[in-house]
Amino acid sequence: MRERPYKHALDLLQRAGLRPTKQRLALARFLFDGHDRHVTAEQLHARALEDRVSVSLATVYNTLHQFTRAGLLREVVVDANRSYFDTNTSEHHHFFHEKTGELQDIRDVVVANLPQPPAGARIARVDVVVRLDDTDESGDVVTHSGPADRADI
Amino acid sequence: MRERPYKHALDLLQRAGLRPTKQRLALARFLFDGHDRHVTAEQLHARALEDRVSVSLATVYNTLHQFTRAGLLREVVVDANRSYFDTNTSEHHHFFHEKTGELQDIRDVVVANLPQPPAGARIARVDVVVRLDDTDESGDVVTHSGPADRADI
DNA sequence: TCAACAGTTTAGAATCGTTCTAAAGAAACC
């Protein structure tokens, strides 16, 4: 929890050159409260409505993209049909719980031995997604499965 | 190029317990011709029509999912709004050309220092996606950009 | 061989996340 969430959100918007509207302030206060969050547009929209902030889904999308452009968020691709936005913009990777759709930050993963990118291309970003099956107490797989890979050493 | 593509496709379908219909044979012959391929449903559909195989898009989707369930394909998630299917089912990772949507296999990437998965979960798969910006001869970035990360180590 | 059944294909509708449009509303500026 931050001490002056309103002031902090205001600062972020001003630095991004975005007018501090009711909707943006509400979304920013929730998103940038000091926790690392991974939200979809729908989730953020639902959360705003819970807090009795009236905001349309279109505005939630607009705002998420503006925040992303401003470097306040980054988009994480883990699911072919849903976009996640991550408030942690530092270099890190993810566990993805396929059953629940939950993302979890992981740090210190080492990616080595990357081949040279083809001529005319350069690396914009490296994303590691560790997909997780949930198991029940018996150790049986609960979700749809497939042979489990292990990470290359 | 395979010597008896018809026979090979037939074998694959039979081992998967799928009836060798005209549509499945045509799709299988193209997909499993010995090359590693990364296709979207639309691309595969377009290709079939080029080859004058009449097949509906619904059947292409059905077939891709059946082949995936049978372990002949695997789905690769790199783009929030498009599903890629990969004929290379061995352990490997990808370059993703954000501009063109093209995927390219990379081998021998080392992923180390993965944290233990949370209790009740186990690793189903580890995916490394190296996103590439295309640059022109001057070295300037051609696509929309963002600060370029380098891989850890 | 052929009927009967089970599995397959398909057109078109439906769904779903996301983006667009254009008009109304709010912030900024003078």
Next chain:
DNA sequence: GGTTTCTTTAGAACGATTCTAAACTGTTGA
């Protein structure tokens, strides 16, 4: 306050994918 510029919004549109239900085809075994 008046004017400009940016923002929000409802609702339509979009594009990828899935569903539906009816027609079709491969398989089986009498």
